[in-house]
Amino acid sequence: MTFLSLYRKYRPRNFEDLVGQEHVVRTLKNALRNKRIAHAYLFAGPRGTGKTSTAKVFARALNCVHGPTAEPCGECDTCKKIQSGQSIDVIEIDAASNRGIDEIRVLREKVKFYPSEGSYKVYIIDEVHMLTKGAFNALLKTLEEPPENVVFILATTEPHKVIDTILSRCQRFDFSLLSLNDIRARLEYICQEEGITYEGEALQIIARSSKGGLRDAISLLDQAISYTNANLTVADIQQMLGKVDEEVLNQFFNHIINRNSAEALELVNQLINRGYGVSIFVSDLIEHARQLLLIKECGISSPIFDFTEETLHRLEQVSQSVDSSRLIRIIEILTGMERDLSYTDQPRLVIEIGVVKMVSPEVDSTLEGLRTRVAELENRLKGMEGRKEDKVNRASKSEINDELDKKTDRKIRTEQVEKDKRGTKISEPVSELAATKDDTFTITLDQVRKAWPAILKEVKENNISVQAYLLEGQPLKVDDDTIYIHFPEDKGFHKKGAEREETLIKKAISRVLGQPCRLKFEIAGPKKEVVKKKEEIKAEDNLVDRVVKLFDGELIKVNYNVLKD
């Protein structure tokens, strides 16, 4: 018999062989035991997690002579036929190649026929996401109400491409990526079956670089067996995977962190010449930078690491010489490179430019890059501040005092002017107080009135709706340190609003006038306005009287409507 790839040779034959996916296996087994077989299933999940394998095992479980059973015998005729793909009741369709509506029509024609050997007719439609829209829709009716004893199993890696109306007609099972331990256990089992000697760590590396796909892992194992002549060692596996040694990665990061671009570029050059793939190198770098960041953030004793003591200490050493924001920036540049690499046909250029970006901060004008540069500046400033701090403090203090003196001087002067002009009694004690004590209230109504627009503006900047309340009011008097603000009678709503925001207004006033104060909001008495109105009316009346007198005329009423006619 010709050689069969390991991943085909070790395809699961029964539910026990399936690795991981306990939730799926349990549900399907119970369905078989209780004879509750649905007519349509959808298996979704990433590559190499066992979708097609589960579908095949399930098909066998349904059609086994002892079936439907949770433990297909694998001995009977039907089991064997299904195993070798010869059964006429289990039809595997490659939806990616037969993706048109015509193929689905053919399928619908054939669905009608009764199963010939087993008790169920099973359609396994693999890569179902590649069906065209027309094909999907043509399948809908059949999928919802297929003839008795027909089971559809759809399998796909991209369930989001399957239309909703299909999804809602299927029992959906989501397959998850396999854990490192599951993969490793399976690899160990295969190695033992095949009689291959291995180092545990070597299988660990294979399991890790398969990124959760069992088929990837077994392919790699297959390749490793060829590469190493059936003796798996760590060094050989690393070489085979094109993985750069941990030591080299450390070296590279040291160059980057010390901003030593020439050395870093030389290292890249060497690696490329030795045939290492740029994209593998970059993804290794990302992983390494991630570890550095984690160690920096979580500390060396965190349980998330499964490295040896020695590696951890070495990583810690490197991580101490760089701050987190720079590391994050480096990771961002690296992931950017990874993205660029999938488009470019000059990977070397991408990595070289990336190195230059990581090394020289002036190249980096993104927000993150600028942040890094600011952080570095700040650090440098801190160093300088330490030396000059006392001096600066003293200088600034005396300046502030000067400023204060000037202010009070000016205020006193204005007070004096006011006093002279008006000669009121109220302002006298205030100004006296101001002269004796620096921090008492020295503001007059006039000042408040003058500053009112400025105050409103200040309030507006903080909260525009408060300004709207305040617009209706007017400062009416200043008594001691209290400013009275009056609102017209019909603006009670505005007064309430202003009262609610008293602190904000106070702050604004103190900011404009330079002094804290108290506020009182009042509604102005209604009388005043009414009186005023009457007076106005009177004044108008007087005018008419005078006109009558002047022209020696008579007062008559004019009907507007009559005039119009």
Next chain:
Amino acid sequence: MSFKDVIGQDAAVRILQDELATGRVNHAYLFLGKEGVGKKTLAFQFTKSLNCQESRLDSCEGCLACRKINHANHPDVKLLTIEDGNTIKIEQIRELQRDLAYKPYESSRKVYIIDRADRMTPEAANSLLKTLEDPPEYAVIILLAEELNKLLPTVISRCQQIHLNTLTREEIKERLLESGIEEEQANLISRLADGSLGRALELSEDAEFMDTRSSILELLISLPEINTIELFNQVDRLVSLIEKGFPLFDLILSWYRDIIIYNQGNCEQLVNYDYLERMKSQQDIYTIEDLVAIITLINNTKGYIDLNVKKDLALQVMLFKIRAKRCK
């Protein structure tokens, strides 16, 4: 030709020969490596060794099978490549699947080599999946691609990967010297080829290339001082070069890359090292920031032209922008 003649791919050759020796020949391979490092050569060599009637581990070059494969008329060996447009279409894969169903005519194996497998359309790649996983026992499918991340993960996971090295400058130079090229010339070409032997051989046969190259480098050097009318004239010439298939952008990119590398004090890795003296005059004109921006600009322009933007317009804008960098 035998496995010995595949240059610089010892590791890959070793794996394949081991598999031939132990009979562990897989049904699906993925050969990965830069353009021109010898993927196709290796794939055909492997095919010959599989089908050779005389020798088991290598090709004899004498038997009927070997000769037929060399002349590309072996009925059991098929090469799939881009036929029209830029991609491999689903039709071509369906054709492969139809053909695959028939047993081999003459030899024990049917071999399908898919060149530029990263250029398969998503439909084509998906339709290959089932075949790639479970082909008939006599089939071997070899995919050739440049980078892993341009392929579907579902395709990758079904293949055994064989990584091909980028060739070192020395290996290429040696090969060029063998074919009778002068030392100086071989040295330069080996740098320009960037690890690809196919490209190096192409360059060595193209007499015009060197002249065109120096004229373009002269243009780039004089770009900061050049006047606008002259620039427009130059663009016309560049457009005609692109249409002839001249790797204009690679050349321009390599020039600005070199200035950066030179700035970092790394003279050994320069591509255009014969222009070392001129480079010195350039390095003060641009800051590193400018240079990185220029490279992004060139890459973008290249992208635009691939997307069918008018070539002369795109080039003009690019050159003006580069010139403007200097004016700042």
